[in-house]
Amino acid sequence: MKILLFGSAFNGLCQRVHRELTVMGHSVSFELALNQESMIEAARLFKPDVIICPFLKERVPDRIWQKHICLIVHPGIEGDRGPSALDWAISSNVKEWGVTLLQAAKEMDAGDIWGTGNFTMRTARKASVYRREVTQQAIQLIKQAVTDIRQYKIRPRPLDYTNPRVKGKLMPLMKQQDRQIDWWLDDTETVIGKINAADSFPGLLDEIFEEPAYLFGAKPETKLTGTPGSIIARSSDAYCKATIDGAVWIRMAKRKYGTEKECIKLPANQVLDSVVAGLDHKVFLPPSQSGSYNDIYWHEKRGVGYLYFDFYNGAMNTEQCRRLRQAVRALKKRPVKVIVLMGGEDFWGNGIQLNCIEASGNPAEESWRNIQAMDDLVEEIILSPKHVTLAALRNNAGAGGAIMPLACDKVILRDGIVLNPHYKTMGLYGSEYWTYLLPGRVGESRARKIIDDCLPMLAIEAFSLGVGDELLEESWDNYHEYIVEYAEKLASPKAHRQLLEQKAKRRKADEKSKPLEQYRKEELHFMRESFFDPKSVYHQARYRFVHKKVDPGCVLRVATHRKQSEKQPPALELAPCA
Ligand code: COA
Secondary structure, X not given: OEEEEEEOOOOHHHHHHHHHHHHOOOEEEEEEOOOHHHHHHHHHHHOOOEEEEEEOOOOOOHHHHOOOEEEEEEOOOOOOEOOOHHHHHHHOOOOEEEEEEEEOOOOOOOOOEEEEEEEEOOOOOHXXXXXXXXXXXXXXXXXXXXXXHHOOOOOXXXXXXXXXXXXXXXXXXOOHHHHOOOOOOOOHHHHHHHHXXXXXXXXXXXXXXXXXXXXXXXXXXXXXXXXXXXXXEEOOOOEEEEEOOEEEEEEEEEEOOOOOOOOOOEEHHHHHHHHHHOOOOOOOOOOEOOOOOOOEEEEEEOOEEEEEEOOHHHOEOHHHHHHHHHHHHHHHOOOOOEEEEEEOOOEEXXXXXXXXXXXXXXXXHHHHHHHHHHHHHHHHHHOOOOOEEEEEEOOEEEOHHHHHHHHOOXXXXXXXXXXXXXXXXXXXXXXXXXXXXXXXXXXXXXXXXXXXXXXXXXXXXXXXXXXXXXEXXXXXXXXXXXXXXXXXXXXXXXXXXXXXXXXXXXXXXXXXHOOHHHHHHHHHHHHHHHHHOOOOHHHHHHHHHHOXXXXXXXHHHHOHHHHHHXXXXXXXXXXXXX
8 A cells, every 4th residue: 555654753653553554565755744835736746545654743634635535643541532632641641551543533533443551550751652662552553553554454543521531631732831730749750751751752841940941750769868959969060959858850951041052951060060150149050979770770680681771762971981891891801791781671772962063162073072982882792702792672773783792702682672773864974893793693785785775674684684683573571581581591601602613703704804993993983074174964963953954855755655756845945064
């Protein structure tokens, strides 16, 4: 079938839908639906059999839903309507939530229902629930609907509030007044729930020394306490605020007022420093102190060390790369035979921290520092002669964060994850030893194609190309069980010895044919050119990425209908260079 996707961004869910339907054998095209005209034009050009909107903020034009079957993913239970579905569900602490696939109609979210599926709610930020539970349910519903349409089994049912099974209702847009924290009233669980409900967008509006700032990435602190609402501790990235019954770590923050550069989502401790620097009076700031929360941690069991690095949005700034490298080094000194790189809760990794770079005084220098630290980290993983290394790709990964796992001896994919192992959309040649690691796994010509096409890749596609060694179930719990089983097998004396012998041989031969250092030098030569040329595409692409200035040209690679007709949406004006 010809399936047209409308999306307000080519986000993770749209990418997954695009790949899943393509793998099913459908002809799929994506339209960045920024306004009604672009949707009408896309439908006219592509003439789809069905339109699917995995993530759409715009209203579908009447003449489209009147003519085509147009299915919308709503992240709410049956009957739930409105633009803040997950926000209300998380802040009201519901135990179960759901996803509904409905047909576009005159009234928003009130069309016929094609399917609905519920899941147990997890304590996590909104974007995390969206990426894991919502995405998994949405994919099942979409695949089922597409199969039904293909087999002419079209059975949507009208929304019926008289049915007692329909529990949802129309809810308004959640405003900042609905989200506010009362630090003298709300306990830790409530504070975290409120911040989670607004994370990653729009963020919960609070104050840092009376300066309005949005808070993100809340984690509970179990030991430290203090006067509710006061900052009682700081770590390298986060600050810790006391509540009435404990404290919470705030990992990221974004100032409400200031210049464009000042209003970027950044490590909260950095935002705190910038607010304090602008005050005309002295304030007390606690010294750096780690509490019970850490973004890098590991545990060891039966000869296996599981290393987690839960960086916000999977992006790694210079300091985080350095700390992670130290952790890898420290783990290598422990009595473990296998090291499993687990990544974070939401992403495995997304490469260098573009927000930190954009906000820095000298983005070119900071990019350079960040990429060097990243390369050092990847080198540390490649050069592990005494340990079998394993990348547990539990979550999506992009750019350098999708190349870094290839430094491990084994790459274990979780079904359904989406990888973007390419750099061109950010205007970069690429680093992380990709010129060594990617061809080493998939061969020269496939590596070139992956890097040039800049297409997302589903786990199953990555597996068939050789990017991964094993493809495990999507179920989060089952995946973890298998990973443990798999890693423990590799820690057995025989498997461990064999793998290390193979690795030593391979490394020796590879080093002889071309030293690792040479790959790094060549890649960084091109990276340096992009970083230190103020007019390079990289600086413009990074600016647009960080400030969410959508460029329709960026998704043309998946807008097949526009490629065929060569009718392109108008290019946006470019931002000033960094
Ligand atoms: N630096 C800073 N923030 C990053 C980031 C990075 N390298 N990669 C992703 N993010 C942030 C996004 O800004 C977004 O932030 P927000 O939701 O808090 O506003 C969040 O992570 C999710 O990203 P999004 O693009 O919505 O996720 P996705 O699943 O739809 O897409 C990618 C994933 C990897 C395709 C996309 O994030 C991407 O292109 N990232 C840039 C990767 C890159 O070029 N890195 C530098 C070169 S090594």
